[in-house]
Amino acid sequence: xxxxxxxxxxxxxxxxxxxxxxxxxxxxxxxxxxxxxxxxxxxxxxxxxxxxxxxxxxxxxxxxxxxxxxxxxxxxxxxxxxxxxxxxxxxxxxxxxxxxxxxxxxxxxxxxxxxxxxxxxxxxxxxxxxxxxxxxxxxxxxxxxxxxxxxxxxxxxxxxxxxxxxxxxxxxxxxxxxxxxxxxxxxxxxxxxxxxxxxxxxxxxxxxxxxxxxxxxxxxxxxxxxxxxxxxxxxxxxxxxxxxxxxxxxxxxxxxxxxxxxxxxxxx
Numbered sequence: 001x002x003x004x005x006x007x008x009x010x011x012x013x014x015x016x017x018x019x020x021x022x023x024x025x026x027x028x029x030x031x032x033x034x035x036x037x038x039x040x041x042x043x044x045x046x047x048x049x050x051x052x053x054x055x056x057x058x059x060x061x062x063x064x065x066x067x068x069x070x071x072x073x074x075x076x077x078x079x080x081x082x083x084x085x086x087x088x089x090x091x092x093x094x095x096x097x098x099x100x101x102x103x104x105x106x107x108x109x110x111x112x113x114x115x116x117x118x119x120x121x122x123x124x125x126x127x128x129x130x131x132x133x134x135x136x137x138x139x140x141x142x143x144x145x146x147x148x149x150x151x152x153x154x155x156x157x158x159x160x161x162x163x164x165x166x167x168x169x170x171x172x173x174x175x176x177x178x179x180x181x182x183x184x185x186x187x188x189x190x191x192x193x194x195x196x197x198x199x200x201x202x203x204x205x206x207x208x209x210x211x212x213x214x215x216x217x218x219x220x221x222x223x224x225x226x227x228x229x230x231x232x233x234x235x236x237x238x239x240x241x242x243x244x245x246x247x248x249x250x251x252x253x254x255x256x257x258x259x260x261x262x263x264x265x266x267x268x
Contacts (some may be wrong), residue, residue, distance in 0.1 A: 071094040
């Protein structure tokens with residue numbers, strides 16, 4: 001048994017949806033979470049900036065006694081993971097591979113939609129993996145840059161008229177394309193799940209990339225002993241905002257306050 005913690009990071013608080021799933025499927029595990037709230041969102045940044053941020057986030061986590069890193073960020077998983085993964089000895093799991101496996105299991109008509117940040121969609125990472133694994137599949141992808149700030153500001157109710165308008169604006173083409181599976185390619189997006197489901201309808205399966213990544217980690221890590229795991233939370237800005245919003249991402253009180261980190265002191 002390996003009682004070292006699992007490290008998790010995201011550009012903001014959206015990665016807490018992956019932590020929520022880790023709590024559910026592996027309650028014995030300790031978790032170290034870092035949310036780069038001072039630089040959210042990553043999706044509008046250039047490739048090299050995202051790589052540099054990822055190196056710093058990873059360097060911070062590896063200062064702790066961890067056994068694996070979950071990259072709970074669609075942008076990093078799409079743009080920087082292959083680069084930074086080769087620079088580390090610890091296992092690093094992104095959200096793209098597990099989500100694509102799930103989408104291929106779910107789709108019946110081989111039409112899959114992908115939504116994410118601008119950086120994620122421009123990378124083409126989800127389409128590339130889906131087409132490699134199933135060459136005949138049809139995909140449609142759309143960037144949804146307003147989803148992250150909406151969620152970070154607590155605007156995700158399906159009854160919110162602004163949310164409804166933005167969801168329709170982004171997803172109308174995907175709905176018209178006739179997908180039966182939609183990958184929510186950012187860990188912030190599950191908070192908008194009800195609004196997205198309301199627009200897309202009951203026949204479309206929504207794939208939560210953070211949940212799929214958490215389920216995937218469970219399949220290969222050396223599990224902790226039978227005990228109750230603890231979670232530590234770190235952010236790069238605005239601790240008060242974490243305390244205010246963490247529960248909506250976790251589905252439960254965080255239980256402890258977040259600690260502030262100068263992330264620029266780590267890595268390159």
